[in-house]
Amino acid sequence: MQPFRIALCQVRAGDIEEPERNLQNILRALDAAGEAGAQLVVLPECSYPAYYLKNASPYERADVRDFEEVSALFADAARRHGYWLAAGMAVPHSHGKLTNSAVVFGPDGEGRGRYDKSFLWHFDSNWFERGREFPVWDAGFARFGALICADGRQPEIARSLALHGAEVILDLTAWVSSGRESAQLSNTQCEYFMPVRAFENGVWVAAADKWGTEAGSIVYAGRSLVIDPSGVTRVCAPSDEESVVVYDLEPMVVGIVPRRPALYRTLGEPAVGQPTMKVLSEPLVPALANRRVAVVPSNGTFNASTIAARYRELRAQDADLVVFGGEDGPEGWQVELPALEAAVREAGGALVLGVATTGCSAHQSTVLITPEATIEHNATHGRGIQLGAAPSPVVPTPVGNVALMCGDEGFVPEVARGLMLAGADLVAWAAFRPHPMLDAIVRTRADENRIFVAAAWEDAAVVAGPTGALLAVSPRGSAVAMTATVNKALSRMKEMAPGTDVVRNRLPEAYGALLR
Structure with missing residues (x-):
């Protein structure tokens, strides 16, 4: 791993009924990440068209752009700014099912593959099918893998990514929360799960979350963050506002307990x-x-x-x-x-x-x-x-x-x-x-x-x-x-x-x- 700059796009959540507003927020955040000199950019879970889809056919809605069209916009942002991009998207498949995926684009704008969420949460299974593979990408400056939200609750997933060679684990997430004050929202995953995942595997963890609400009942915690391999949170966004979190990662060697x-x-x-x-x-x-x-x-x-x-x-x-x-x-x-x-x-x-x-x-x-x-x-x-x-x-x-x-x-x-x-x-x-x-x-x-x-x-x-x-x-x-x-x-x-x-x-x- 070499020193590099990462950007986490904490975008405002939006309902499935307002996909264009969601998309324009995302595109603005992607440009801001590029202007900040990011080499690797992360979007939250199901940034497009939304997380709470209501059914398994979101792209049949008249106001939702085709998956291919949105992918082309994301690819163009990666190419124009020359960064790697992991984009949280609902991905349609020819057999009629969806996957909740991290779609990865290279700095040339070419698609480099995807990771599909494995540990489906609650109503996820109503419209998503689970993934069964844990790929890792070599960006030159670092090897990275991705997991999605509830995947962080299953130790086998982050461990598999680390064993496959990941030096950085990206968490495309939609951490839900509750509380009286929006500025004090949090989630157990940013409090202890993901710091422990970084520590036990000796890897950097970078999580991009949404903020705001969806469907009048899903409240997001924000708190997009970067955690070092010793489990220390280096930077964390607030819970109640849009933010592009930029951080420079450096090689950091920590000793983990040998496995058997x-x-x-x-x-x-x-x-x-x-x-x-x-x-x-x-x-x-x-x-x-x-x-x-x-x-x-x-x-x-x-x-x-x-x-x-x-x-x-x-x-x-x-x-x-x-x-x-x-x-x-x-x-x-x-x-x-x-x-x-x-x-x-x-x-x-x-x-x-x-x-x-x-x-x-x-x-x-x-x-x-x-x-x-x-x-x-x-x-x-x-x-x-x-x-x-x-x-x-x-x-x-x-x-x-x-x-x-x-x-x-x-x-x-x-x-x-x-x-x-x-x-x-x-x-x-x-x-x-x-x-x-x-x-x-x-x-x-x-x-x-x-x-x-x-x-x-x-x-x-x-x-x-x-x-x-x-x-x-x-x-x-x-x-x-x-x-x-x-x-x-x-x-x-x-x-x-x-x-x-x-x-x-x-x-x-x-x-x-x-x-x-």
Whole structure:
């Protein structure tokens, strides 16, 4: 990758009944991007003719220009200004269906292909068919791929683009929002999903969104932005006005946690055979499923008697599961486990603890202790440690089916994804050292899998619900334990929107790159 300038055209949304106004806004924004010296330009999702199409035949309307005519106008803008253009368009096909696509034009005005939205959102499926390929374009100055809006909620899509060589991921989006003040609108994708996608893949992310409303019921968040490979948002547009966001991207090398594709076999298997499908069909009375989970920041050094005393205190406060942050311990620390096992047998519930050792046999482990058994899971991902050979088991507990993550495993989206597919309702993550992305990663892992995530590390802890909402957050540096109510019924509701299911709408046959 070489330094280059990108422009994100945040155009005002318009109804399908006003396509010409939409088009003229777009053409003005494309000229402004060219005048700013952009080398790569991005338009939002379905910039033309609109996002909410009302039916599958938008180009049959008398006031909507032909797809070919509009494409020629976009191609002309790319040619006149000499930039690459990724344009969000509803693309008609000869078999009568549409795709929600990023249509890519080169600086010579020639069409270079398209990406079709894969993870269709809500009424998308009424008129769009989904894409199944994840192309990457080489612009000379950078290799880029594209995803579209809800695609950012599925970790496999951005990961596939990165594995195909993308250094920059374009997000052609239509982030919806709600709020009292237009200037304060936001969306979970710009808050944590897309920063995490940049961070976990070590790529730049550039998202172009609309602003305003469509159909009197769809409100857009604006917030077109550029995120660097460390997950830091470099520039962000307001939510309530037209804007052409211009930013100069530069090469930036960040280290990501190495992948282990041999452990991801289940990600390529059909949903029908996944253990989670059996879990989702189990009868359940939600009113009887409320439980309490506690998270406890670590104080840095493993001490079994201190942990046992803290555990008993939290059990007295009705915590059914207590997750302690990762501690540093000596080799052979397992000899102190009987004290913790005794506390759990006496008080009931379940305890999770992470321990890291250094030296010749450096490793990181997370332990789950229930009255019936003690399970030790060795971290399968990380740097400078001996790696475990298998993912965590999924264990029935009073709070639901619990699985474990240890250390850097949470930074790798395939790990939590596999645990959800294995039937986990809650993932207990014992992390070790603070990191600026940890809160965002916890929320993303919970939201993208529709599970609970309870995480604790040095001086901080958090519980996130299946929608990514923060249910409990410890004051930084306080070592205060926090509790939250969880209900496994919520983790078994896998629809993000009507007809948009995080399990049933995956495309495992398209995720071959993840397994290679």
